[in-house]
Amino acid sequence: MGCMRIADVQDDIDHELVSAEKIHAIIEHAAAQASEDYRGKDPLLVAVLKGAVNTLASFSQALSIPCQIDFMSLSSYGSGTVSSGTVTIRQDLSTDVRGRHILIVEDIVDSGRTLAWLVEELKRRGAASVEIFALLEKPARREVDVDVKYKGLEIPDEFVVGFGLDYDERYRNLDSIAVLKPAVYQGEQA
């Protein structure tokens, strides 16, 4: 099966951080646990566009129980590149979450601000429960306390791309997670 690997964009990549095999092992482990916890509960998986799309696709396929999926598009406004926690909904869920057991499927938790806002919003709408699976976490950058029930992998404070995560809308279709060469960013700033 063809897919974009590091070799296909090697001029841009500094090093691989999480292999495709490791990503799928993390997802399968979390999905097995969630399948036990949500059996009979008809969970609704919620992903924030676009970064979490790959994680949601793999996670939902690794579940051994029925579920529904839905998406939200959010934008965080703040000074410069720092997300402020003030979140605007660009595209809302199409599902009524009242009384539903929600499992948010997230690509990466950075400051935690977007996720903290989303958890509160879903509870405010009357969800029966709200839990989180996060493929990656950057503990060094956490600003807000968010309770991630299904934990993936902790990574250092480096900007990563691949498996849904982008830099300037690129590299989302890379099959692993990698750190870009500084030259890629510097080219952007010049």
Ligand code: 5GP
């Ligand atoms: P926060 O937790 O600060 O509210 O924002 C988390 C979001 O910022 C993630 O869901 C992701 O979309 C984006 N993000 C955070 N760290 C990275 C990173 O290292 N690489 C990429 N491509 N996006 C990131």
Ligand code: MG
């Ligand atoms: Mg995200």
Ligand code: MG
């Ligand atoms: Mg992005």
